[in-house]
Amino acid sequence: MGGSILRGLDEEQTAAVTAAPGPVCILAGAGTGKTRAITHRIAHRVVTGQVQARHVLAVTFTSRAAAQLRERLGSLEAHGVQARTFHAAALRQLRFFGPRLLSGRDVPELVESKTRLIMLAATKASVRADRTIARDLASEIEWAKSSLVEPGEYVVAAAKANRETPLDPEQVVAVYVAYEKAKRSAGVIDFEDLLRAMCWGIEEHSDVAEQIRAQYRHLVVDEYQDVNPLQQRLLDAWLGGRRDLTVVGDAAQTIYSFTGATSSYLVDFARRYRDATVVRLVRDYRSTPQIVGLANAVIGQARGAESRLRLDLVGQRPPGPDPEIRVFPDEVTEAVAVARRCAELIASGTPAQEIAILFRANAQSETYEEALADAGVPYVLRGGERFFERAEIRQAMASLRAATRAESGDEDEDLPGTVSSVLSGLGWQPERPPPGGAARERWEALASLVRLASAFQPASLEGFVADLARRAEQQHVPTVAGVTLASLHSAKGLEWDAVFLVGLAEGTLPTSYARSFEALEEERRLLYVGITRARQWLWLSLGEARSPGGRARRPCRFLPALNSNPSAPSKQTPKARSDRRKTVIVSCRVCGTTLFAGIDRKLGRCATCPSTMDEDLFERLREWRVRTATAAKVPAYVVFTDATLTALAERRPSDNAGLLAIAGIGSRKLELYGEAVRGLLAGDSVEKWADETPAQKNLEKDLATEA
Secondary structure, three states, X not given: OHHHHHOOOOHHHHHHHHOOOOOEEEEEOOXXXXXXXXXXXXXXXXXXXXXXXXXXXXXXXXXXHHHHHHHHHHHXXXXXXXXXXXHHHHHHHHHHHHHHHOOOOOOOEEOOOOHHHHHHHHHHOOOOOOHHHHHHHHHHHHHHHHOOOOHHHHHHHHHHOOOOOOOOHHHHHHHHHHHHHHHHHHOEEOHHHHHHHHHHHHHHOHHHHHHHHXXXXXXXXXXXXXXXXXXXXXXXXXXXXXXXXXXXXXXXXXXXXXXXXXXXXHHOHHHHOOOOEEEEEOEEOOOOHHHHHHHHHHHOOOOOHHHHHOOOOEEOOOOOXXXXXXXXXEHHHHHHHHHHHHHHHHHOOOOHHHEEEEEOOHHHHHHHHHHHHHOOOOEEEEOOOOHHHOHHXXXXXXXXXXXXXXXXXXXXXXHHXXXXXXXHOOOOOOOOOOOOXXXXXXXXXXXXXXXXXHHOOOOXXXXXXXXXXXXXXXXXXXXXXXXXXXXXXXXXOOOEEEEEEOOOEOEEOOEOOOOOHHHHHHHHHHHHHHHOOEEEEEEEEEEEEOOOOOOOOOEOOOOOHHHHOOOOOOEOOHHHHHHHHHOOOEEOOOOOOEEOOHHHHHXXXXXXXXXXXXXXXXXXXXXXXXXXXXXHOOOHHHHOOHHHHHHHHHHOOOOHHHHHOOOOOOHHXXXXXXXXXXXXXXXXXXXXXXXXXXXXOOHHHHHHHXX
């Protein structure tokens, strides 16, 4: 049987399966068969007599993944292996040892949701918190407890971790303390208490520790990049200094840092266990080489600790279509095009359930729900409520219906303004998106109603409310199987034949709330996860504006790999292909990211990276530009744009080559202004060069033509 277990494995998988007992780290890229590797490793050790099945504990993060492990182990004749989530394993142990640990008392009831107790605790702490804020407070307390942060340590720990707290940190502490008291009064525990209880039981009771360690002699941890400090502490307690441990993970798929998960344990595994066997699985059996090439190009720009374990995947499937990138005028047009393409794929034989539309935030789903409904394409929403089933949307629609009864009938009234006014009565403030996940989701959902109002014609509140009711009715039709709509976080661990990655614009992906280097790198990894969900066909798109006629946005900064990676070309219009041939790869001089947006390329840095602009130099350049433009009788921007002046004041080139490296300065402008600009950069006064303005007879015509 041992030989048959190895049959069909590739070289790297075989190395992982047959590695000697002891610390083993399997670095498994997306689609490389990690589940196959760990289940075959367990089965190989069982059937060859290295360990008995009942002495193996395999832990993962979801019940679905645990069930998949048990099913595969059963098919390999490795019956009796315990495959559970961290919480399920801890609960089973606590129930078994509870009478001993709790002096005969029953194990307290486990609270499934913290929200009700959090709201009670907030009241006790004199903190105002509605259900949305309570959900965010619950997430924040979960982060603190999972990170082993006690109430008295929270303020400092949250600041160090750059947490965007739902309330003032001191208020969070007050609710945290009151929540712990409320649990004790109610005689209940939460999921974090469950893990803590078993840590305490093992660390403080040698008899419990001895019995657990005698039972579980080989431990396997799946998705090790997602372990948090509390889970790692429990894992260490189970091990008790022993070394028969196998972990599997992919640092490039670390996307849950906001929950307390950290890839540091995976990154530092070989340092902690100096003699560890490290195996890299790089053969991708899921995606076509074209998709794999794009994934490699995107993650290849990554920086930070996780990039130390970066895997360069090698596609094993036959070649397929190139990934497509599409740019549309706005999100509505983008959604309509996506829905139309979904219908075409289904008509050509792709099952609807093998198609997914993935987005950064759940609030983006409404546009696609509407477009799919209009196109007659069935869909299912994964990991969230349908847009018109959200509590805040139902409440907003009720308020808008009430407003129609009191409407003045002024046809010139601004519809988006009216909708904003109604929503402000629900606490929504257009210029102040709140911190916190649930609160921000609520804000974004209500903001989408205002965007819908901006595009609605004719602009009457009554007609708009009727249109919302129509949309809601269409989207409430139940479906048995359909196109999957999901956030990128919800899509992790899944795969489809065809994947649409939508809304790839700055401010959405990466989200505008990702301000630190670490947060931006996690956004890059989110895109990587999205790309690697596709087996055969991949579409990437953005709407330049959120709504028709809206303000233009820059494409996602992580997309330049499409221009520079020959193994992942994109289908574009002839004009786009022409532009692509002219593209020069420019990297951010601060963080090294390849720059895509024009203004970023001109500045030589990402918009979010710190500026090094010389303010005095910028003002002198701007004054010189005004005088030069006035003399030439042309608008100031025809001489140089503000972005070009900013780039000059930041980069301060010392020669002509440096000037020409700045977008917006060509040979003609170098001829006209090069000497003056170099002089100003060297410290000359504006007056010295103001009188040296080019006086060519046809300058105005030349500049106008050049502009």
